[in-house]
Amino acid sequence: MTRGTRDVHKRVRTARGRTASSNRWLARQLNDPYVRQAKAEGYRSRAAYKLIELDEKFGILKGARRVVDLGVAPGGWSQVVRKLRPGAAVVGIDLLPTEPLEGVTLLQMDFMADEAPAALRDALGGPADLVLSDMAANTVGHKQTDHLRTMGLVETATWFAIENLEPGGAFVAKVLAGGTDAALLSLLKTHFRTVKHAKPPASRKGSSEWYVIAQGFKGTPGPQEG
Numbered sequence: 001m002t003r004g005t006r007d008v009h010k011r012v013r014t015a016r017g018r019t020a021s022s023n024r025w026l027a028r029q030l031n032d033p034y035v036r037q038a039k040a041e042g043y044r045s046r047a048a049y050k051l052i053e054l055d056e057k058f059g060i061l062k063g064a065r066r067v068v069d070l071g072v073a074p075g076g077w078s079q080v081v082r083k084l085r086p087g088a089a090v091v092g093i094d095l096l097p098t099e100p101l102e103g104v105t106l107l108q109m110d111f112m113a114d115e116a117p118a119a120l121r122d123a124l125g126g127p128a129d130l131v132l133s134d135m136a137a138n139t140v141g142h143k144q145t146d147h148l149r150t151m152g153l154v155e156t157a158t159w160f161a162i163e164n165l166e167p168g169g170a171f172v173a174k175v176l177a178g179g180t181d182a183a184l185l186s187l188l189k190t191h192f193r194t195v196k197h198a199k200p201p202a203s204r205k206g207s208s209e210w211y212v213i214a215q216g217f218k219g220t221p222g223p224q225e226g
């Protein structure tokens with residue numbers, strides 16, 4: 001990606017009839033170098049650059065052959081996976097419809113539904129070596145509820161990763177500011193050799209999102225380990 005183009009700024013002319021807040025939104029969109037870059041490079045979301053930057057820093061896509069993309073819509077992360085790992089099989093799931101993507105199997109269903117893990121496993125046709133989750137719970141405006149819903153998604157995604165990764169595999173998930181809570185962090189540390197948190201430059205400074213990057217999956221626990 002050509003970083004130079006990120007620096008060009010556009011001015012938004014004030015149009016009559018536009019509210020101050022919609023002007024601010026438009027100015028942010030037009031002046032957002034990632035939005036322009038995504039358009040120029042054919043990515044469906046500016047979020048694509050978060051994965052590109054996480055990969056630059058942690059090498060998460062290195063050697064990836066079977067990838068699960070939780071919260072795939074509109075498809076930016078899967079596009080990045082297919083571009084950087086053209087041979088990789090990708091399975092994505094989202095509540096929302098996603099326009100077809102070459103090499104990506106798309107499931108439109110709730111990841112929290114009982115049948116979702118089996119559907120993902122069937123579509124993948126083998127153990128995953130990378131589980132990605134960019135899922136964000138729809139906020140209802142009640143702080144504790146929003147927090148619990150988001151943590152619920154991350155925790156379920158973590159268990160899915162533990163049950164479906166092959167040894168050496170990696171798990172990357174969007175979490176809240178402050179990272180994962182103590183219980184989840186200890187679960188991740190039990191199952192992965194390294195667990196780190198990062199906020200990629202493409203993640204807006206004002207947003208509370210961070211990412212947890214767990215690498216070096218130690219393998220599914222045997223019956224004696226519970």
Ligand SMILES: C[S@@+](CC[C@H](N)C(=O)[O-])C[C@H]1O[C@@H](n2cnc3c(N)ncnc32)[C@H](O)[C@@H]1O
Binds near residue numbers: 135
């Ligand atoms: C930030 S977007 C993902 C953007 C994507 N990484 C990209 O680059 O295009 C988060 C997605 O998570 C999805 N999502 C939230 N909860 C979900 C759930 N329970 N099951 C499936 N998808 C969910 C939302 O519908 C939304 O499309």
